[in-house]
Amino acid sequence: MYKVYGDIQSGNCYKIKLLMSFLEIEHEWVAVDILSGETHTDEFKKINPNTRIPVLVLTDGSYLTESNAILNYLAEGTDFLPSDRYQRALVLQWQFFEQYSHEPYIATARFIRKYLGLPKDREAEYQAKQAGGHKALSVMETQLRQSPFLIGDVPTIADISLYAYTHVSHEGGFDLDNYPSIQKWLLAIEQQRNYLGMNA
């Protein structure tokens, strides 16, 4: 059985939980508390020297890190990862977009506001994250005006990757009123069979 080291309130970890729910993959979930430094112990560094979660442990004991790499591994051969070469590359395009152009703005703003309580010394950084976050949302809105899901008519792991922090973007101060296609897409994902919320 798979084992996952994660924190369900982290969007990066929630991605794995959500895909595993959609695919009905049995697993053991090992809760790791980032805020209390549990990813920085010597023991954890043996699992991931980059001191981050999630980490997937395969049945043979091998480790796999980076949320989007884990999604690709788990989704192989399922409807959540197309077999067509160009479509697979588009899935990766959106996932790299997520990690470079979306997460560092939207997830970080959410972290500063929700977990740190928007302290005075992080306020400038929080404000600076807003423009980048809205740029990422605009790029998504442009695509979702053209297709119901990011790659086409059915959800893929690209949608799961971007859903994770987009659906809680209000916790980072992002108002989705000006992104009607994103709102419709969020609902469409929530209506999928075996959908699981972040607080479930």
Added chain:
Amino acid sequence: MYKVYGDIQSGNCYKIKLLMSFLEIEHEWVAVDILSGETHTDEFKKINPNTRIPVLVLTDGSYLTESNAILNYLAEGTDFLPSDRYQRALVLQWQFFEQYSHEPYIATARFIRKYLGLPKDREAEYQAKQAGGHKALSVMETQLRQSPFLIGDVPTIADISLYAYTHVSHEGGFDLDNYPSIQKWLLAIEQQRNYLGMNA
């Protein structure tokens, strides 16, 4: 024939040039100047609304963005991308590591120093990038002590992704003296058939 919009001095674009050289893929290279704002024109936004290079144009006119997604597309079926499911996931693991934990520190420090000339108002940011860059280099060194290339005995696109900014990390103020395995790995890549330098 493929077309690539890029700037060879950008590590993200150089990755594509290097893989295309290794694989002897014919292509047209369209030089794009980031510094003069060429990725922010209305015309370019139709190609990539996220206003970034590189962009690959396929023979049917379809676009693909995000350097690491492009590498995966081009390397499919070659020795640079394993067919084994776990090894493919490890390639992605290192590529997501590159975009989230390596590039934002090492490439950004290089940009501030080499392209902007380390102006006074970016000095604090430049200094703040050093710790994150060294953490990324340490994670790489840990792996490269165990295997000559990131995934094993032969180079993959994971190595190309991380080579791009690591081999010019001194331009961002990173000294590689304490990373002997990285130094050996850089040389091993440079000794591959059809290797092409950034200034070639």
